[in-house]
Structure formats: structure tokens, C-alpha cells
Amino acid sequence: MSTATIVKLPPQETASLPKRSYLNSEYGLKSWLLTGDHKRIAILYLISITFFFFIGGAMAGLIRLELLTPQSDLMATDTYNKVFTMHGIIMVFLFLVPSVPATIGNFVIPIMVGAKDLAFPKVNLLSWYLYIVAGIFTISALVLGGVDTGWTFTTPLSTHYLNTHVITAGLGIFIAGFSSIFTGLNFIVTIHRMRAPGMTWFRLPLFCWSNYAASILMVLGTPVLAITLVLVILERAIGIGVFDPAKGGDPLLFQHLFWFYSHPAVYIMILPGMGVISEVISTFSRKRVFGYTAVAFSSVAIAVFGFFVWAHHMFIMGVSNYSALVFSLLTMLVAVPSAIKIFNWAATLYKGSITFETPMLYAFGFMGLFTIGGLTGVFLGSLGMDIHLTETYFIVAHFHFVMVGGMLMAFLSGIHFWWPKMTGRMYPEALSKLAALTTFIGFNLTFFPQFIVGYLGMPRRYAAYPPEFQVLNVLSTAGATVLGIGYLLPMLYLTWSLKYGKIAGSNPWQATGLEWQIQSPPLTENFIETPLVDHEAYDYEWLAHQTEHEVQTVG
Amino acid sequence: MHFISPVLWQFLVNWLTHFALFPPEASEIAPYTDSLYFFLVLISLVGMTVVVLLVVLFSVMYRKERNPEPTQIEGSTLLEATWTIIPLALFMVTFVWGALLYFRIYNPPTNAMNIYIVGKQWMWKAEHPGGQHEINALHIPVNRAVQLTMISQDVFHSFSIPAFRVKREVIPGRYSTVWFKATQIGTYHLFCTQYCGTLHSQMIGQIVVMTPDDYEKWTNGSTSGASLAQNGERLFASLGCSSCHSGNADSHGPSLAQAYGGKVQLANGSFATVDDAFLRDSILNPTMHQIAGYSPIMPTYQGQVSEEGLIDLVEYIKNLNSNYRVQQTLTTSTVQSTTPAAPAAGQGMVKQ
């Protein structure tokens, strides 16, 4: 490791994990499955979302393999349809939505605000069980023969024209929705009511702010999806007429209600990731985040504006042109807070003292890819441009840049950043840097060609395509292979590090958050005594003073 | 180069010869869309460069080896305002530009010739006013504005011609329209871009742009005998529409002659423009389009007329210039194919 590193591992001869921690406070499966401890629930979530991520990832692999050739030769078209539907459902509802909040957020938010647990530990556990039930429903829809509506469940296709397991999958998503509502509810109450003395709103780490904003969206948006799915299920099962054009219903109403949730859902997915980036950039440039208030409020602004833009998914679908105008204008406005964030992160680096640990590499990856993802979002928000681009691979590339390039990078960044805190051990640094690099290269190779093939007009969700698009699709598939390796690597070395990793000590990154001031892995009760907070977030001078003080008293 | 496997070699050749960044610009709209696209790509490149440059520059200048002690900075309202306002301004320009383009793409000129499209799982049916039917293909003349009136028989489809940069959702139960003016002769892709079930990826077709002469030949060669309006006339008679819509002063229904394109007052006091959608809806949901001064006695024809039949009826009513045709339909239940309902084919396709 270079001298530039700020990792201060305890001397290896004497290093040992703390005798008591949340990991060894109790033993046995039961102590995990009935736990109220937010940290253990976070671990449960981490294991389960990783499981679903790899199922969803396998689906993605199949999709890319099928698209290697123009014909639908690997699988029949209906199999392909089922595969991309499952990929979408699993990745959106079972991976992206709970990824950062339910794992990292669950683990660190209570500690960040100085609380012993989330406000409602039992609700937190219930949320995980709901997630598992949702997962079982989704998997059974898959095992029973699949579902091929696309993750958007468009009526009347989903209600009257398919013979697949729409109801099972719909119920799965309905339940997953409640799981995410409970997580969001818990976060909001915890951040409002459980902050330690002295932890004012503007001393909160930005990770809390962005998760708070995402939680608002979860609590207010998800129920609309729930009722919409209930109506779809009722319409499919017993034939009530709410969306059915044959009975006088408006299929576009479904789109309105669906996107009222599903557009804010995009922010549910990305906002917590942005929070991770704020923490990581600040820590590894040893500087407070440039314009803390602007970054904090931009999260809230994204959450609020997020509710006003949903019909930009429907510009060509027959919404009134006047309405399209309004929604396009508001879409332009919601792009601004994201731009503010990007520039503020870049400015945070200015006059910092930057080191390039793995989380930071992932964060740089995020900044680049999210910028592209965000800017191409402006393409799609622009009315005239949207006509040509929507429903093509351009939009596929756009949201994969935001969701995979942005969110997944942020998730990996966060996992690497807090891994020492979660497990008390370090991962192999060289290997993890290699993984970050592989992911970045693989990602660009996979999704950048899709912008071009999208502008050329290749429609999404096609099992077979005209042969002139093949070159770009081959590039994309090649990239996906690299990307797959990039995702498998962390899986392997992180598991390895559980047993063989070096002991991390309480604050390997010399970070300022409250979570770094306690032992790693933390005690079940987090803090022996409720902390009194008397400094701002990202106050590195306070931290320096703190360490100095310790040295003096110890020495 | 013998060590490169033939497959790979072929692939590379293929790549070099077929590599394209843009689809052909084959319609009047395409250059406009592309210029907005270039503008947006430019903005993105500049934005990207600024971000990457800042990140790289700072990473080099302020890496720990060079700058071991960070300088804490609170923030800067001026800077933050700058990078709020500049993107906002650019996004506003994009919005206005995009909106203008949207008007242009979705606002057909009044002299556009009309072709009907019916989408169903999983094929496109095109119906020309002269009675030519096509499946998964559309023949159009070059340099002539063409408006498509589209409807789906089952689920959402989407009619997309990348070379023309136009796309519009085809909705069950509702007409949607799109128009374009092809500028280059050739054959282009037609895609269904809205996921519509198992064979979604096979719901594709060809747009054939022809010279006016070739088009003329094609229309003459593929006519099925009766124009849409003639089919409509037959249907009009067999459904008994003429008994009420006879155009006489004492008839139960409003006169349909020259009704198309005008405004009518509805029973609830509001005004509606009589367009294709209005005519179709009036046949299926007469109560909701009750014209003021008439009693709601018209039965619904829901389930009795197919989408194609509705198109025939709409086309017939559209071309009714006088009540004479209706009365003739009233008296002669069989239609003489010798009297074309629409005037000359060419004229009849021109709106107004």
C-alpha cells in the first residue's frame, strides 16, 4: 500500500477484534431471524439482496447472450420476454429500491444520528420478512412459468392479453412495496425523533439527508403503486372495469398511477446512492462537503419535484399536448438539483488532500456515469427529442447509466466504505481496485453502445433485431461479460475477507461520522452512552483534535 | 491477416462497412430532430468535460502527496448560484427547443393525405383511402405530407419509423395521429416499440418511399376494387344509419353532409370539433357525444363494427359533401361500384 493511504490499521501483531460486538452477542439462526438489531437486519438484507442481484444479473446475462445474434436463437421470444420482465422486476423492486437504504442505511443511519436503534425495530424486521415474502412470490412466478408483462405491467396487456403469472408477480411487488414503506417510515421517524442531543438537522451527515428524502418518496409514492396493482389484479382476476378500454376504462390512467410511483421510485433508488457519494468524497479528500446546505436541500428538492414529473414517461402515449408541456418543463427543473450535487462534489475535491481508496474509485465512477445518465435524461425530458428516443435502446442505456452506473457504483462504493465497520475487517485493497476498474470499463462497454444503437432506432424489448445493429450489440454483450466479472470479484474477496481480512480497527478511513467513533464491528447497543454532538458533520479539525487528545491521554 | 479467424474478420469488415451513428435522415423532420440532438450532445460533452476535468485536475493537484493538509472551505453561494443558473438556462433552452420540435412533429399540415393504421397483436394493417390494404408495410409517395390515423385493436402498440424520427403510441379505443413528409426514396424500418406481448419483436415492417409515379402505379396495381369510402357506404346502409342520418330536416339524427371538420354544440353545452376521433366515438358511445337538439336515441354500435369497419364509416362520412349520397344509399340498398363515393382517388385523399 502506498504512503498515500489514510488507512490506519492497528498494528497487526496486537490487532484483534473487539470481544463483544453485535455479531457475537448472540448465536444461532434464531437470534438472527428474530433480531431487532438494525445492524443484524441490515446484514440479513444484504444477504438477500445479493441473492436477488445475482438472479437478476443472471437474467441480464441471458438477455445479452440472446442479443449476441440478430435472430432469437438462444431462446424463444416468449422466453426472452419472461427473462427481461424478471430482470426488470427483480432488479427494480428487489434490488435497487432496497439496496442502499435497507442495507447500508439500516446499518449506519441509527449510528450516524447517535441512536441505539431505529425507532421501530420490530417494524424493521417485519419489513425484511415482507421483502422475503415478496421475493418468494416473485421467484414462484418465475418457477411456475414466468411472467411476461415487462416490469411496467402495462394494461390492457397485463390484464387481458396474457396467460402468465401476472397476479403472483403483482402480489410480490405489492408486498415488496410495503416492505419499502416500512423502511422509509422507520428512517423518517428515526431521523426526526431519535437524534442524539446536539445532533441538529444541519449537523446530520448528508447520507441521512438523502435517505430522508428517499424515505419521503417511499412513504408517499409506494401506496399509489400498491392500489394500482390491486386494481390490475382485480381486473385480471374477476374482470372489474377500471382500466379496460372495452368497458369504458382508460388504459392511460394506469400509466398515470403507475408512473406516479415509478418515477419517484427512480429517485428512491438514486438518492441514497448520492448520500453514499457525499460521505465517500468528503472522507477521502479530508474536506467537508462543499456547500453542505445546497447538497442537503437539493436532495429534498429532488424528492419534492420528483412528484411532479411522472408524465414524461408518457409523452408519446396520448397524454394531452398541453399536459406534456407542463411535465416537460418540470422535468427540466428536476434536473437542476442533480447538477448542483455533481458540481458540489467536484468542488469538494478542491484543496482537499485526496487519496484513492476503493470507495473513492467507485465514487469517481459514479460521478462520471451519473453525469452521462443525468444529461441523457435531459434528452428524454425534452419533448421533441423524446419522440425519437423513447422506447428504444437509448432509454435502456439512459436508465442503466443512472441505475447501474450511478446507483450500483454508489452501492459498491458504500459497501466497501462501510465494510470495515460492518465486519471489523479490511478487504484486499489491490483486488478491490481492480474490481472497481473492471466494473467501470465493463459498464461503459456494455451500455455506451446502446446509446448509439438507440439513436439508430433499435426498439427495446426485442428478442430479434435487424442485422445492422449487431456490431453494437456484440460490443454490448462483450462488455456485459467484463461487467459480470467486475461484480463477481467483490462477492468473492468480500466473503474471503470475513475470515482472512486484516483487522480494521474502529476508524480505518479517519472519517468523521459518529459511526467511525465506535468500535468495529459495533456493539449491539451502538453507544454505551448516548453521545453528545458538538461539531458539524465532516469536521476534520474536530477529528484531528480528537485523535491528538487520545494520544495525549494514552501516552 | 490470416491469423484472424474468418468469422472475426467478417465481423470486422461488417463493422467497418455498416457502422453508423445516425439513421438515415429520410423525412422533413429528421434534420430538425438531429440538430436538437447535436445541441444536446454538445451540451453533454461540455458538461462531461467540465466535470471530468475538474475531477482529474483536483485529483492530481490535491492528492495527498502534493497537498497533505486540506483547506476547509464552507462553500460559495456565488459558485453554487453559477452552477445552478447555467444548467437551468441550458435546460430551459432545451425545453423550448424540444417543445417547438414536438409541435412540429405532432401537428399535421392541413393538406396531408390520410392513411389509416390498425395495430393488432402482432401486425400492422395499413388502409389507404383508395381501398388498398397492406400488412406490415406502408407505401407512400415522396415529398408529400402523410398523416396516419392509428388505432389498436387490442393492446398498446407504438408506430415508429426511426429514419423519419417519428413515433406515436397506438392506443386501444382511441385514434392517435402522426405525420411525416418523406424526403428520400428508399425502404425504411417500421418498428413496434411498445412492448405488446410474445411476438413484439416481429411486429415490424417496411416503409417504402416511392416517387409519385411509382406510387401511382402501386396504388393502381394493388387496389381491391372498392375505396374505403365505398366500403363505408355499404356499411352505412347495412347498419341502417341512413334511416336517421338522411339529411332531411325531419330526420332523427343530424345531417352528416359536410359535418366533418366543423364544430358542433353538444347537449351538455360544450363544443366539439368533428374529427375522426369524434366520429368514431359517436358511433360507439353516442350518448357521450349527444348533439344539442337531438334526442338520445342512437344505439351504440360497440361490438358490431370492427375497427376497420369504423374506419370505413369515418372515411365515408368524411367525404360526404352533400346529402345526395345518403339519400341514394337510402333508396338503393345495393351499392353500384361504378359510382365512386369519393371523388377522384387523388382528390379524395386530400383533406379539405
Next chain:
Amino acid sequence: MTEPTRREQLDQEPTHHEEHIVSPKVYGLIFGALLIFTALTVGASYLELGIFNPIVAIAIAVTKAVLVILFFMHIKYSSRLTKLTVAAGFFTFLVLITMTMTDYISRAWGLW
């Protein structure tokens, strides 16, 4: 600097609020008012008020809901945070309705 106790720190939280017990008399009054409003709304629906029929019905329903929220659900005596929460809920509901209606209302305006 004297160290504030934890208890004091918590009490300084702006969201802190003393509990207020609503008396049965208030409950009774509200109960009566709700029943009267129910009778009123049924009565009003039999009157020919034209466009005001639905408006009156909604107005009465809103009044009843507000009474229940303020008194039965103690919002009148709750912290600002709780009031804000309720307001946020109704605000988002209005966003859903009005923004959806921008589409449905202007569809009838014709192409442009």
C-alpha cells in the same frame, strides 16, 4: 460551559410537545356535529343545486373530516411536525389529482 443534561437537550427539540387530554364534552360536541352534517349532506343531495351539488357534498365531507382530524385525532393539540405530516399527505394527494387532471382536462382542447 455547563454541560446540558441529556434530558434538557431532548426538551429543547423543536418538535417536543406536551400531551393534551381532550374532554368527553368536546368529543360529544364533535360527535353531534358530525351527525348533523351527515343529515345535512343527505338533505343537500335532494336539493337541485346544479353545479353546487357536488361542491356542497365535498365541502361538508371536508368539514367532517377536518373535525375528526382536529379533535378525534388530536391534531389541534399536536406538535407542528404532526400537523405538517398531515398537510404533506393531503398535499401529495392533491398533486396526484391535479397533475393527472392537467392531462384529462386539456385532452378535450383539441390538438393545439
Next chain:
Amino acid sequence: MDSHVIATQPVHDAHEAHAHAPYLRHHFETVEQQREASSFGMWLFLLTEIMFFGGLFTAYLIYRNWYYPAFVVGSHQLSIVLGTINTAVLICSSFTMAMGVYSAEMKRRKALVGWLLATIILGGVFLGIKADEYHEKWEKHHVPGLNFSVQDFTHPTDAEPALPLDMAQKTQVYFSLYFAMTGMHALHMVIGISILLVLVVKAWGGAYTAGHMTTIENFGLYWHFVDIVWIFLFPLLYLISRHQ
């Protein structure tokens, strides 16, 4: 003070002997904090409920504007007497629930049990009447999808004016929404009554009259919310143009 502010070292005996109230859960500092947290949490849950029903109300608003005559006729198929009685019953149950909360605040165990039982009975009466109404709809073939006929609307037997067939078919939309909305509401009532049954047993054991009554308060909020939903459903579904 800095060094001991934040625990950096594990201390083996972390369990201090606090004089905690028995119902104060370990992760809260004070009873006050616990109560405020759970009340706030409950309100957030009700927020999701607002949006849950919000979707239905949006659909209702759109279709009512589109198919007003069908909604009028559909509405006239509902019994205004039963509807009004049910509204009154639900308001009564809200009142008894409020009194239950008051009894808990006053630490009157028997009164609390009594009020809760009254609430259960009133809730049961509401559901009974609702079931009767549903049954009637079934008999009259007004259940969309399963058992629907436009006969009553195209050829009415009572004084109602006949609807043209196309509009008569749109009564399906009205009844779909009627069943979706009242069904969701009834489901909430069923859940509420089930919880109430548990609460009564616990209240009898004195669980809520010893100072800790957050559960009762929160359940009260839920019950009142369900009442509010009905307050809107009643005029929207039952009282459309009764004067016609």
C-alpha cells in the same frame, strides 16, 4: 469532555441500572421520546393510507366526469337509508373509540374495555349492513366481472329513466369503483376489528391503563382514519344527484 463523549472502547458491563418504566424500550431515551416516535410513525403510516385511497379517488374523479349519467344511475341503485345508517354507525364508532382513548388517558380500565367493545359492535354492524348491500348487488347482477347485467339500466323497472345501452354499460365502471373503494374500506374495517379484539383482551388485563397507552392512541388514529375515508365515500358513491 470529548474523550468520554463517544464510546470508543467496549465496556463489558454496559447495562446500567436505569429506573426505566417497564414499557420503555431499550433504544429510547425517555418515555416522551418513545411516545412521540410511535405517534409520528402512526401518522406516517396514515399518510401512506391517504395515498393508497388517493389512487382510487383519482380514478373516481376522472370516470365520474366522463360517465356522469352512469354514475347517477349507479348511485341511485344504492340504498340511501342503509348508507346513512352506516355513516351514522361509523361516526358513533369513532366517538366510542375517542371515548376509549379518553378512558385510557384517565386510566379507567373497565370503561376502556366497554368503549372498545362498543366500537367492535358498531364496526360489526357496519360490516353487516355492508355485507347485506353487497348481497343485494349480487342478486341484482350489479357485480362487474363476476355477475353483471345492464338490464336494470336499459330497462329499469322503477321510476328511473332508462339509459342508452352505451352509457348503461359504463355503470360497470361505477360499480367497479364502488366495489374497489368500499371493498378496500371494508378490508380496513376487518383488519381494524381484528386488532380491536386483541386490544380488548389486553385492555382487560390492564395493559393500557397503567400509563402506557400509545397502542390505544395509535389504534384510535387508524380507526378515525377509516371513518374519514367513509365520510368521503358516502357522498361520492351514494349521494350523486339524488334530486333527479
